[in-house]
Amino acid sequence: MAGEALVRQFLDHAERLAGARIPDLVAADPARAGALSLRVGPVYANFARQRIDAATLATLGGLAGHVRLSLALRALVDGAEVNASEGRAALHTALRSDLGRGDVARAAHAEALAARGRMAGLVDGLRASGVTDVINIGIGGSDLGPRLAVDALKDFGDGRFRLHFVSNVDGSEVQHVLRGLDPARTAAILVSKSFGTQETLLNGALVRDWLGGSERLFAVSANVPAAEAFGVDPARVLPMWDWVGGRYSLWSSVGFAIALAIGMDGFEALLAGAAEMDAHAVEAPLEANLPILHALVAVWNRNALRLPTQAVLPYDQRLARLPDYLQQLVMESLGKSVRSDGRSPGVATVPVVWGGAGTGAQHSFFQALHQGTDVVPADFIGVVRPAHGYRGNHEALLANLLAQAEALGNGHAAEDPQKAYPGNRPSTLFLLDELTPRSLGALLAMYEHSVYAQSVLWGINAFDQWGVELGKRIAGELLPALRGEGDAGDAVTRALIGEIRARR
Numbered sequence: 091m092a093g094e095a096l097v098r099q100f101l102d103h104a105e106r107l108a109g110a111r112i113p114d115l116v117a118a119d120p121a122r123a124g125a126l127s128l129r130v131g132p133v134y135a136n137f138a139r140q141r142i143d144a145a146t147l148a149t150l151g152g153l154a155g156h157v158r159l160s161l162a163l164r165a166l167v168d169g170a171e172v173n174a175s176e177g178r179a180a181l182h183t184a185l186r187s188d189l190g191r192g193d194v195a196r197a198a199h200a201e202a203l204a205a206r207g208r209m210a211g212l213v214d215g216l217r218a219s220g221v222t223d224v225i226n227i228g229i230g231g232s233d234l235g236p237r238l239a240v241d242a243l244k245d246f247g248d249g250r251f252r253l254h255f256v257s258n259v260d261g262s263e264v265q266h267v268l269r270g271l272d273p274a275r276t277a278a279i280l281v282s283k284s285f286g287t288q289e290t291l292l293n294g295a296l297v298r299d300w301l302g303g304s305e306r307l308f309a310v311s312a313n314v315p316a317a318e319a320f321g322v323d324p325a326r327v328l329p330m331w332d333w334v335g336g337r338y339s340l341w342s343s344v345g346f347a348i349a350l351a352i353g354m355d356g357f358e359a360l361l362a363g364a365a366e367m368d369a370h371a372v373e374a375p376l377e378a379n380l381p382i383l384h385a386l387v388a389v390w391n392r393n394a395l396r397l398p399t400q401a402v403l404p405y406d407q408r409l410a411r412l413p414d415y416l417q418q419l420v421m422e423s424l425g426k427s428v429r430s431d432g433r434s435p436g437v438a439t440v441p442v443v444w445g446g447a448g449t450g451a452q453h454s455f456f457q458a459l460h461q462g463t464d465v466v467p468a469d470f471i472g473v474v475r476p477a478h479g480y481r482g483n484h485e486a487l488l489a490n491l492l493a494q495a496e497a498l499g500n501g502h503a504a505e506d507p508q509k510a511y512p513g514n515r516p517s518t519l520f521l522l523d524e525l526t527p528r529s530l531g532a533l534l535a536m537y538e539h540s541v542y543a544q545s546v547l548w549g550i551n552a553f554d555q556w557g558v559e560l561g562k563r564i565a566g567e568l569l570p571a572l573r574g575e576g577d578a579g580d581a582v583t584r585a586l587i588g589e590i591r592a593r594r
C-alpha cells in the first residue's frame with residue numbers, strides 16, 4: 091500500500107481509538123491478554139493495556155513494511171552506514187553476535203572478540219593483584235551502562251572488587267569516592283570513546299595524580315594515542331571503535347567494570363542474552379517481533395495519541411538505574427527534529443523519558459500518573475523469581491506492580507470527582523523470569539532495537555548527537571571569563587558571571 095494511504099489509515103485509527111477505553115478493549119476480546127503478548131527467551135512482554143487493536147496493529151505493521159524495517163535491521167547488523175551524518179556503521183550487535191553478513195560486520199566481530207580476550211587478561215591480572223577497589227571514570231555511555239549493569243547484577247559477583255563510579259565534573263563526586271580509598275589498593279579505568287571529554291579528562295587527571303603513578307591506571311578508548319599521551323601504558327588501553335556509539339557500548343570493553351564485578355562468564359552471559367534478542371529482532375516476522383512491536387506502540391503513543399512523555403517503571407530495586415540508562419539511549423538517539431535526508435519528520439519524535447523504581451515511585455510521582463492532566467504511557471518491568479528469600483516482600487512487590495498497571499488502565503469512578511481515577515492510561519508490562527546477566531542483556535538489546543526501529547519509522551539518525559555540541563563549545567568559551575580572563579557570553583551570562591565572581 092502506498093505511503094499516503096497508510097498514513098490516512100493511521101489517522102483514521104487514531105481518531106477511532108481516541109475515544110476508546112482500555113477496559114472496553116480488554117472486555118471486548120477475551121483472547122486479548124494472550125494475543126498481545128510475546129516471549130523472547132527470558133523476556134515476556136504484554137501489550138494488552140495499550141490503546142491499540144488488531145486493525146491498528148495491521149496498519150502499523152503496514153507502515154513498518156513501507157519503511158522496510160526488516161531490511162533496515164538487517165542493514166544495521168551487516169554494518170551499513172546507518173549513521174549517515176558521521177559516515178559510520180553502528181555495529182553494537184557485532185560486539186555480541188556473529189549475525190552480521192559481509193566483511194565489515196565480520197571484521198568488527200573479530201576485533202570485538204580480540205578485545206574481549208585482552209580484557210579477560212586484564213581482569214585476571216587485577217584479580218591476582220592486591221587491588222580491592224576499582225573506579226570507573228566516564229560519562230554518558232561510558233558510565234550509565236556499566237553503572238546500571240554493576241548495580242543490577244550485584245548478586246552475580248563474588249565481591250572480589252568494590253566498584254565505584256565517577257562521572258560528573260562536579261568535584262564533590264570524585265571527592266566522595268576517593269574519601270576512604272587507599273591509592274595503593276585502587277585501580278582506575280578511564281572510559282572515553284573520544285578521550286576528549288572534559289569531565290572524564292579532569293576527573294581522570296585528578297585520580298591519576300591521586301594514585302601517584304600509572305601502574306593501576308587503565309583506559310578504554312577509540313583514541314588510543316590520546317590515552318597513551320595521558321599516561322596510560324598501551325598494555326592497559328583497551329580499544330573502542332567509531333562503529334560503536336557511546337550509548338550502545340556497554341557490550342564492548344566499556345563493560346570492563348561489569349566484567350570485574352561479575353566475572354568474564356557473567357559478562358559473556360550478558361552478551362549471550364543480547365545476542366538472543368539480536369537474532370530475534372533480525373529473524374522474527376514483523377508481527378511477532380518484540381522490539382518492532384515495542385517501537386510501533388511507541389510511535390503510536392507519540393503520534394496517534396500525542397503523548398509527550400514515556401515512563402520507565404522497574405519493579406525491582408536492582409534496576410533503579412534503568413530509567414537513567416534509557417533516558418540516554420532513547421533521548422540522545424531520537425532527540426532529533428530533522429530527518430537524515432534533511433527534511434522535517436512532519437510529526438513529533440522523541441518523548442521525554444523518565445521514571446523510577448517501584449514501589450518507591452508510587453509514593454512520589456504516581457499521584458500524577460493516576461490523576462494528572464497528562465497521560466503518561468508506562469513500561470513496567472517486573473521480575474518473577476527474586477534473588478532473595480523474603481517471599482512476603484516479593485509477593486507484595488508483584489501485587490503492587492500488577493495493581494498499578496490495572497489501576498492506570500481501568501481507572502475508577504467515584505461520585506466525588508477528587509476521588510475519581512480517569513484511567514485509560516496505557517502501559518506495557520515486561521516480566522523477566524529472573525534478573526540475570528542473560529535476561530538483562532536481552533532486555534537492553536530489546537530497547538536498543540526498538541529505538542533503532544523508531545528512528546527508521548521517523549526517518550531520523552539514531553546514532554549521532556550533534557545537539558550536545560553547542561553547550562560544550564560555549565562552556566569552553568566561558569571558562570576563561572569565569573577566571574576573569576576577558577569577556578564571553580551574552581548579556582545574561584555576563585551578568586551571571588559577575589554575580590559568581592563577586593561571591594567567590
Ligand SMILES: O=P(O)(O)OC[C@H]1O[C@](O)(CO)[C@@H](O)[C@@H]1O
Nearest residue numbers: 230231232282283284287336558
Ligand atoms: O565516551 P566519551 O567520548 O567520553 O563520550 C561520553 C558521552 O558524551 C556524549 O558524546 C555526549 O556528550 C555521549 O554520546 C557519550 O556517551
